[in-house]
Amino acid sequence: MITTLGPAQFLLLAQGLAWTLALSAIGFALGGLGGLVIALARSSGLKWLEGLAAFFIEVFRGTPLLLQLFIVYYGVGLLDLSVSPWMAVSIALMLHASAFLGEIWRGSIEAIPAGQTEAALALGIHYATRMRYIILPQALKISVPATIGFLVQLVKGTSLAAIIGFTELSRTGTLLSNITYRPLLIFGIVGLAYFAVCWPLSRLGRAMERRLTPAART
Amino acid sequence: MGYTFDFGVVFARWPELLHGCLLTLQLSLLAIPITLGIAIICVFILQLRERISTWLIEGFVELVRNTPFLVQIFFLFFGLPSIGIRLEPNVAAVLALGLNGAAYSIEILRGGVDAISRGQIEAGFALGLHPAQIFRYIILKPALRAVYPAMTSQFIFLMLTSSITSSITARELTHVGAEIEGETFRSFEVYFTVAALYLAMSYGLSKLFAVIYRVSFAYPAAR
Amino acid sequence: MSKLLRRSVLTLALLGLGVAAASAQTVDEIKKRGVVRIGVLSELPPWGFLDASGNLAGYDVDVGKLIAEKLGVKPEFVGMTVAARIAQVMTGKVDMLLATMGMYPDRAKVVQFTEPYAGLKIIMLAKKSQKIEKLEDAANLRIGVTRGSAQDTAITAGLPKTADIRRFDDDSAAIQGLITGQVDAIGANTTYMININKVMPNNDFEPKLTFNEQWMGVATKPGQKQLNEWLNGFIDEIKANGQLEAISQKWIGQPLPQFPASVPGVPYTVQ
Numbered sequence: 001m002i003t004t005l006g007p008a009q010f011l012l013l014a015q016g017l018a019w020t021l022a023l024s025a026i027g028f029a030l031g032g033l034g035g036l037v038i039a040l041a042r043s044s045g046l047k048w049l050e051g052l053a054a055f056f057i058e059v060f061r062g063t064p065l066l067l068q069l070f071i072v073y074y075g076v077g078l079l080d081l082s083v084s085p086w087m088a089v090s091i092a093l094m095l096h097a098s099a100f101l102g103e104i105w106r107g108s109i110e111a112i113p114a115g116q117t118e119a120a121l122a123l124g125i126h127y128a129t130r131m132r133y134i135i136l137p138q139a140l141k142i143s144v145p146a147t148i149g150f151l152v153q154l155v156k157g158t159s160l161a162a163i164i165g166f167t168e169l170s171r172t173g174t175l176l177s178n179i180t181y182r183p184l185l186i187f188g189i190v191g192l193a194y195f196a197v198c199w200p201l202s203r204l205g206r207a208m209e210r211r212l213t214p215a216a217r218t
Numbered sequence: 219m220g221y222t223f224d225f226g227v228v229f230a231r232w233p234e235l236l237h238g239c240l241l242t243l244q245l246s247l248l249a250i251p252i253t254l255g256i257a258i259i260c261v262f263i264l265q266l267r268e269r270i271s272t273w274l275i276e277g278f279v280e281l282v283r284n285t286p287f288l289v290q291i292f293f294l295f296f297g298l299p300s301i302g303i304r305l306e307p308n309v310a311a312v313l314a315l316g317l318n319g320a321a322y323s324i325e326i327l328r329g330g331v332d333a334i335s336r337g338q339i340e341a342g343f344a345l346g347l348h349p350a351q352i353f354r355y356i357i358l359k360p361a362l363r364a365v366y367p368a369m370t371s372q373f374i375f376l377m378l379t380s381s382i383t384s385s386i387t388a389r390e391l392t393h394v395g396a397e398i399e400g401e402t403f404r405s406f407e408v409y410f411t412v413a414a415l416y417l418a419m420s421y422g423l424s425k426l427f428a429v430i431y432r433v434s435f436a437y438p439a440a441r
Numbered sequence: 442m443s444k445l446l447r448r449s450v451l452t453l454a455l456l457g458l459g460v461a462a463a464s465a466q467t468v469d470e471i472k473k474r475g476v477v478r479i480g481v482l483s484e485l486p487p488w489g490f491l492d493a494s495g496n497l498a499g500y501d502v503d504v505g506k507l508i509a510e511k512l513g514v515k516p517e518f519v520g521m522t523v524a525a526r527i528a529q530v531m532t533g534k535v536d537m538l539l540a541t542m543g544m545y546p547d548r549a550k551v552v553q554f555t556e557p558y559a560g561l562k563i564i565m566l567a568k569k570s571q572k573i574e575k576l577e578d579a580a581n582l583r584i585g586v587t588r589g590s591a592q593d594t595a596i597t598a599g600l601p602k603t604a605d606i607r608r609f610d611d612d613s614a615a616i617q618g619l620i621t622g623q624v625d626a627i628g629a630n631t632t633y634m635i636n637i638n639k640v641m642p643n644n645d646f647e648p649k650l651t652f653n654e655q656w657m658g659v660a661t662k663p664g665q666k667q668l669n670e671w672l673n674g675f676i677d678e679i680k681a682n683g684q685l686e687a688i689s690q691k692w693i694g695q696p697l698p699q700f701p702a703s704v705p706g707v708p709y710t711v712q
Contacts, residue, residue, distance in 0.1 A: 012495050062374075062420035063413045064381035066392065070409040074528050078406055085519065085534065152284065159286035163385055163610055165522040167483065167491070170288055175484055175491055177296065178613035181620055181640055184297035191285045191293060198284035296614075299621035307607065307623075385614065387585075387607040396524065397608060400589035403551050405528040 005180055016172030017193050023158040023168060026090045028151055031097020038102025040131070043109045053102065060099030066160050068092050073164050089161045093154065100150050108143035109135055142212065148205030152198045159194070169193060227402045228411050238394030239415055245311055245390055246377040252316030253376065254369075257323035261331055262353055264324075275324065282321035287382050290314055295386040311383035311390070319376045326368045330361035363435045370427040374420050381416070391415060468512070468671045471536060476517050479505040480535035483520025484613045486636050487692040488541040488559075491520070500692040501539040504558055507684060508537075511675055522611040524589045527551060530660055537672070541630075543591040543655035546706030553663045555672040556709040557656035558685065560698040563591050565650040566619065566633060567626035573649040580604055585615045585624035592628025595652040619646070630655065632693065656704055666711040673709060 041053035060068065072092035073085070112135050120130045162171035173190035177183040228235075260275045282290070291314045294305060305313065334357055342352040362369070384393035395412035399405050471477050481489035481501045492498040497518045509516035519535050526540045530552060543563070544554045565573060565584075573579050576599040584600075586593040588608035597606060607624055609615040616633060618624040620641075626649065627633075637644055659672050679685040680697070689697045703709070 008494070012491070015495055059417060062378075062417040064378040064392070064416055066381045066384075067409055067413040067416060071406065071413055074405040074409065074532055076532075078532055088534075156284075156286035159288045160382065162288065163382075165483065165520060165525050165611075167520060170286065170292075173289070174292070174611075174613050174617075178484065178616060179486070179636075179640060182300075183292070183617060183621065184300045187289055187293040187297050191289045194285045194289060195281065199280060202280070202284055295623065296617050296621050299623065304622055385610050387609055387618075393608070396588055396610075399528075400524065400593065400608070403527050403531070405525075405532075 009176055012172055016169040019168040020158050023089060024155045027093030027097050027154055030094035031101055034094055034098025035101025035105055038098050039105035039109060042102060042106040057099045057103050060096055065096055065157050068096055069160055069164055085166055089166055097154055104146045104150060105143050108139035111142055112138050145205045145209035148201055152201050155198055223407060224404060225407050227404055228407045231398050234394050238391035242380055242390040245380045248312045249315035249319060249376060250373050253319035253323050256320035257327045260324045261327045264328060279321045279324050282318055287318055287379055290318060291383060291386050307386050307388040310386055311388035315376055315380055322372050326365050326372060327361060330365035331357055333364060334360055366431055374423050377423060378416060467667045472512060472514060476515050477509050477512055478517045478519060478535040480519050480521050480526055480529050480538040480540050482540050484611050485541055487632060500559060500688055501541060503688045505539050507679055523587045524610055530662060538660040541657055542660050544658045544704045544707040549707040552660040553669055553711060554658035554660055554707055555669060556676055557658050557700050558676050559657040561655055562631045563595055563652040563655050564629050564631060564648045565626050566629040566646050567649050568645050569647050571625060576650060579626055582625040584626050585609055585618040586628040587612045587615045591655055596628045664711060669711050
């Protein structure tokens, strides 16, 4: 049994960190796809579709991520699909990210002047082409800082997978602190590990925000 | 062997669930003033543009914003006793929520204050107002109005975040739900119901904040 | 909202019933799949925990390995918490639980137990200086338990409603609560003490009360007759051939206890 904090324990923490990064990456990638669908639905001009997307966004922004994890985790099991915990957590993070990214990107799409859409319509450019070549490239650029900001939230959010027993960075911390009995030290290290991942991202996001709005401060 | 849903056993516990909602609101409503208070003080200090205090505040903001809340409460609850500070679960929860919220609120409020034009402040000085008066009437109030939507959605987020304090045994809605789960083994039904209650509280709070906005920022905005 | 809610729940329920009928777990199906999914605790040495190399290990894990060997399939261990374990088997995430789960009547209403393969005692643990001779002495203390554990049940039943019982998500948090002084006493089992002694040889804790002797069986979803019979046969076999004795000596350092022929309110076989 482990009693001290040695290389083996740091290896465990590194493994935990790897799981945290993997969860974040998969949540962000899948959530990005879902978010795009939600953003397009939310700004589609079809009333029922916009309403549906708005409802989806409201539900996921109006409930705690922890509860979303619980529900998906126990819910997919009830459908009797054989789903590993890792899959269940990924699905929950994907839905969560879809709602938040969908809302961020909807804002960016709507920030593109309506004149551009009107011009495209006048030229007879249909929806797919208009989105693909005119609206989305510009919207994407505006949305980068907020998107990175959400990525930071997502990385931190993966820590909640620990509560349902998924052994990522936070839970590795709990387990280690329980066998070394040095909680202050362990949680300090775990906190620093998150910081090392999130802080550069936060800085990147802020730098891009400043680049997009150079003259905002007077 | 199919799974049959049974929400009945969960709904039968409605008094406890309702109590859980009240406790969640209690934790949040205690944490919000802390959040706002710290944010206002820190933004005021930031306006003084003094190096060490700016560095300290920015360090605090970065540290809190870039680490998970779960780790923060574990640190407060399980970590601090080793240096002799032992906090009750609910106290630790309110403190953690307040500090966490403050880090976000400082950034939001600072954005609002920075957007206020220099000329307006200079006008205040020209009128012979005291710096504290200038901060309060010319900087703070317009800034708060400008950032009100961002600030209040931050507060709602804080209320949702309070669910995580269940893991240090703070008594709030998620913890009540978890207790019911432990007795009924109806995980999905319990958490589905609890999530619906959170949704209702988010909705209720956003309505409440809208009313507060109309009442406290009622004077006409710049036309 | 409520209409929408009701409809979506109904849809979910129908979906669940439809798919579920097709996948009742049998021994043959596990063999065909080539993998047996076993839920074990990931935080309760020496029963189920992460060893120095980060793999699940312990008494339960070793028994699980024997099950897989006997079935001729690969074991896939899923680490879980005490609070989540019943949901894990009920929702089909694992085929069976070897999760240090005590055989109690309330649980037997939800899952199907086999005959016991292990035993321990449910106790209360506190500082030596703390005077607890009977449960009532603890009525005014802050008591930590793992939510949904046998300790939780025993202590909750024995103390008045006003008692300050704090329910943690898992054993590690409860133990941490005791060590950091966030609680005065915790509901525990006999193996907590083995662990605490290992990492803190000069600790100040001692067992105070013994609530009951607990027997642990393998838990499956209810109604799985074939799997249950197979498991009972398997447990008889490893009890007889000394394999279980070896596991007990390896992890607990004690011989196997005398297993009871029946546990009140907990049938060993599908009724």
